[in-house]
Amino acid sequence: MARRDDLETILIVGSGPIVIGQACEFDYSGTQACKVLQSERYRVVLVNSNPATIMTDPEFAAATYVEPLDVPSLTRIIERERPDALLPTLGGQTALNLAVALHDAGVLERFGVELIGAGVDAIRVAENRHEFKAAMEEIGLAVPTSGFATTLGEAIEIAESVGYPLIVRPSFILGGGGTGVAHDPDEMRAIAERGLAASPVTEILIEQSVVGWKEFELEVMRDHADNVVVICSIENVDPMGVHTGDSITVAPAQTLTDVEYQRMRDAAFACIRRIGVDTGGSNIQFAVDPADGRQLIIEMNPRVSRSSALASKATGFPIAKIAARLAVGYRLDEVVNDITGETPASFEPTIDYVVTKVPRWAFEKLPGATPTLGTMMQSVGEAMAVGRTFPESLQKAIRSLETGRHGLNCDSGETPLAAEGDDDLVRAAAVPTPDRVFAIEAALRRGVPTDRVAAATGVDPWFLDGMLQIVEERSRLAAVGLDGATRADWRRAKRLGFSDAQLAYLWRTDESAVRAARLDTGVGVTYKTVDTCAAEFAAKTPYHYGTFEDEDEVAPLAKPAVVILGSGPNRIGQGVEFDYCCVHAAFALSAAGYETVMVNCNPETVSTDYDTSDRLFFEPLTGEDVLAICTTLAARGELAGVIVSLGGQTPLKLARTLGDAGIPVLGTSPASIDLAEDRERFNALCTQLCIPQPEGGTAASPADARAVAGRIGYPVLVRPSYVLGGRAMQIVYDADGLDGAMAELTGTGSLGREGGLSATRPALIDRFLEDAIEVDVDALRDSTGDVVIGGVMEHIEEAGVHSGDSACVIPPTTLSAPVIATIEEHTRALASALDVLGLLNVQYAVKDGEVYVIEANPRASRTVPFVSKATSVPLAKLAARVMLGAMLSELRAEGYRVPRQGSGGHVAVKEAVLPFDRFPEVDTLLGPEMRSTGEVMGVDRSFGLAFTKSQAAAGNRLPEGGTVFLSLADRDKPAGMVAARRLVELGFSMVATAGTAAALEAEGLVAEAIVGKLRDDDREGLDAVELLSSGKVDLVVNTPRGRGPRADGDHIRRTATRHKVPCITTVSATLAASAGIAERAAHAPMVRSLQEYHDDGQLRLEV
Amino acid sequence: MTRDALLVLSDGAAFEGEAVGHVPESGVATGEVVFNTALSGYQEILTDPSYAGQMITFTYPHIGNYGVNPDDVESRRPFCSGVLVRDLARRPSNWRATESLDEFLRRHGVPGIAGIDTRRLTRHLREAGALPGAFGTDETAVRAAASVAVPTDGLDLVAAVTTDEPYTAGDPDGAFHVVAYDFGIKATILRHLAGAGCFVEVVPASTPAAEVIARRPDGVFLSNGPGDPAAVAGAAETVASLLGEVPVFGICLGHQILGLALGADTFKLRFGHHGANHPVRQESTGRVEITSQNHNYAVDVDSLRGAAVTHVNLNDGVVEGFRVLDAPAFGVQYHPEAGPGPHDASYLFDEFTTLMAEAG
């Protein structure tokens, strides 16, 4: 049948903001789909609220809508664009749920929109655990015994009949939200309650627990002719009970005989056929009893997923890309495998290496959260590594995480384990935590038998033996020593994945000495190719990984090559925004005639798509690994240089190492980077440029810190140098607070791992500017000194809320023209003084009309994609060209949009999205430590409207009316009253805590009721928690006294989150919200595509 | 402690590794080196008689992970002459495992070499074609053996693997009585035939047609087997005289011999098809089957007369199956019985029984 010509316009729905359980893997799948459908000459209409994504670049669709992903705005878009079909299987759970909602609302029918990929029934059966189990039993596939409950009562009954331990999981939920294992009725009650609340259909599954069984996943594809293939099998190292997203996983499956594997394959095929996924990929999960091989089917996701992104990167088979083709009528055998260029896609990839994925968590940023892993996903990112053996890929994956570890122990990070007794280690290993694997290695190193560790952890003995080989090799190496190491020793060590840094630690020397000695014996890395076919056919795509074998497969360079270093695993503070910049650089530089080489280790991203750059090296972003790539390329032709300034802090950290090794570092020089990062020297520079800064100083010890604080006065802000995302940054109001904060930074503190405190890595102590307006600026400078201001962003929340966590707006709404002029002047001055070549991000705090510079980063910032989407200027592309010598004037001539002052007639608001729904114990208060996982953008013709859109997109849609619960810190009361008055004028009624109520009275506003604070002994007034649970409150405004963890009133904020009541924690945001609510009431809602907004930056309004 | 070993191909290419499995008396193992790309199923592959005279390179680096069990064997013992792997598992893990692969290899006298760059070897064979080679711990002996090692072309390896005495499989009261020529038959095929309701008499490859007819079977099955079909003494003639007398079904070597019986030619592929992921299109339906394959030779489609091609390999267009036009007979080049591999093509056994039902 091939291409469907009856379709013209196809609507693709993205997955919205990056949240835990739904990250940039859907930018990867969505971007692939857009590319494919456009190349198939369809008119693509895209909707995604996330501006940081690559898929929302105007060139990937005919019409790109950055609008909230909800039924009302989707309906407007459909009405406007009249798509023939909606492809919902590439935007995660969000897109699936939205498709079902649009169907139920009759929208699809009304506008004659066909669902392609998966129909509503398929989605329902797959995503509703109830119907799913019924369906599986119907075709004779075993599932865990279970029952469904819609009330707490039912839940307890079923629990009794199924028997403990059992596992509770809500229907229609992603990432395992609200799930848990209960061992007794008490635990059961707590978990069931949370689960019922979490499920959009208030239904939970209560199921026999098979914790400890082996967990497997199959990635399966089907076409409309019912051809079905397995793309990849994945085995979890962490057994059932740890979410696949939180598990160390390995591809392909390692411990299944072919008989067992084929049985699983048959079951998967039966499943996808019964569910009725018409075309595309599905992820199917199985549990296998290690004692007798019994297989249970756990779930299926009728869409591409995080695992299918992993499978695509692990095999070279682009699942999403093929899925898009299948959705528009092609059969698998009608699609060519672009890696071989000749064989068809209707086959099952086979690989000749081992892939290991290790998750990355952010518990250190979420005080109060317990770092125990379970059935609910908590990781924020992941790193993947490819090696020829499991031990090699495991060690590479661990060092790819950038958590300060150089492999499976054998580095300074192992020190704490030394103190533990053998039994403690086994006990530690028995509990799934981020550090479990290190405890396992330590236990094995102590000689604890594999079988005992296996029994305690449920980790398969085969994996443990792989770790044991690392242990044994380590002791062998320790005995030989650096000087005694023969070629055979080096080869064995490197083939087990030992990094030079680990060997340096083992032999008490430094990494360069190790590298030199190793290279002397002729043991260097060789690069192999990921080719979908284990070398049976020649590969056309240079997608490489490093290992230690005989033969290297890197071809000579045809053109000058530019290496672009990516940003590694997603983490809070460094996510898809940086991938966006790297990908844009690759596009711009390929177009300009360079051979682009991407280096990254994050399987979720567009940057690690072999299609994005001319060559891809899927390698850890460490000095050793990156240097090896650069030297190999330099030996194959002309290496123009390495770009370190687009991938966030990760590659920036490598600038020195690369520079010292004589590798040309493109863009701003390592020297200037240091100048900007080194507080003392940067301060000097600002003074010399007469740019005011908050007073401050650096401190290598608590004593220094007190001295500095004494000089500048409290409150002060304490933070380590060389970190991103405000890691471990604290605002302290007195000396005790200061000592506490300093303790954090020393060896044992959460930052101890990353270098701790020292003269070279001092803590920075700054005067904290209260109630200052924060401003972010992204600017670009070329080699001739020509500087352009990309965008000036005014933050909604005051300084003190991390730039990454606060909403911001383009263009500024309250800043005066002179202030903006000053900001731009300072920015230009800094750009020239730092001799910036490429991007510069500067953060300012404006207090009483005075502009202070907070920090300057001579690199791409988190806000680059937002600025580009808001203003249509492709900052990252321009930066990449500029770094290779192009002048802004040339680029203008080439037709690139280079900013003119003042953006168009529209306003764009960026709002941060926070992970609190997954961490009920954590205070939702915003502070200088960044905690958001993602962002959304609202764009409209006025600030108020754009702001309400941004809130809706972020999932806290502001109420039209009802009751506001107001509880303000004293310093916020004056300003708070202005907001309160607005809200009352809009018809809201107020309830408040005593002090705030008094303030209202004074303003002549009434508080209908007084709410007592839970913590007060005299429990006069309503109980805040009860009030919020009762659903009588529509909006919470709670600004606490001071900032920082566990600030006062956190129970109010946490309860609000649990009951999904919108909660605002700053007065500035409250003012914005009231403005928005007012305007929303006054104006008809509308949707516009970015292309329209960007068209001359002018907004065309129909009146 | 490990013993360093060396693999050398007849063209001189050398690969470092260490000795595993059985230590051959001569200290050197020789054979034709081929590669198999299946991710699982090493036990079935090692015990498949079709590998007689060959040394098997596994492209997947970890082999032996789930050990060896008594059930997943394709014949009484391995017939391959060597095993080449990147990593041989030390600690097997699977509830059915009764011994490690290394123990199994030693018990059955199969020499092996581990730790070599199997991807480099595979790429080498992909370009040079299947090559004879030798490996062992004594470099000079190995190099000497490699320089004189011969390929399987023109060798009748069937004689070495076929059963000496007839034996039976399946239920004696089964719906169909099938005589199966053992050119190196896999146990999984017998299981499938029995499963399809056949009582199977397995006879030596040299059994004359008359003797088979005398047994008055409902159908004759031609099994898989090693090496060059053209070299299997008398087989083509025997099959030619069976055609039209009784329904015939051939798999792999059996399919090639059926082709020869029709007067078609066979030829040797550069490096053959050895794996579990080959896409085959069934011409009648257009459906794609993912198939298990293991063959170095194939039927030359241009020389094939009196038959209709039923299955085609989508990677390289090789004939994967045909139906004889004027007689109830068909064959497939790949392995519908899997063992190891996908089950997509198991329907072919039912087609055989249907054919027998119609004929009878």
Ligand SMILES: Nc1ncnc2c1ncn2[C@@H]1O[C@H](COP(=O)(O)OP(=O)(O)O)[C@@H](O)[C@H]1O
């Ligand atoms: N019956 C069970 N017993 C023990 N663990 C389970 C069971 N069912 C699921 N799990 C664990 O919970 C995790 C999440 O369950 P899953 O059905 O995959 O939900 P999600 O939609 O969040 O992926 C699984 O990866 C598995 O580790």
Ligand SMILES: Nc1ncnc2c1ncn2[C@@H]1O[C@H](COP(=O)(O)OP(=O)(O)O)[C@@H](O)[C@H]1O
């Ligand atoms: N002197 C200061 N006064 C008030 N707020 C500050 C000050 N310095 C930093 N901040 C706040 O802390 C946040 C994080 O500081 P920043 O230097 O941007 O760290 P990072 O490099 O992690 O982004 C800023 O976004 C700002 O809100």
Ligand SMILES: [Mg+2]
């Ligand atoms: Mg799951």
Ligand SMILES: [Mg+2]
């Ligand atoms: Mg799921």
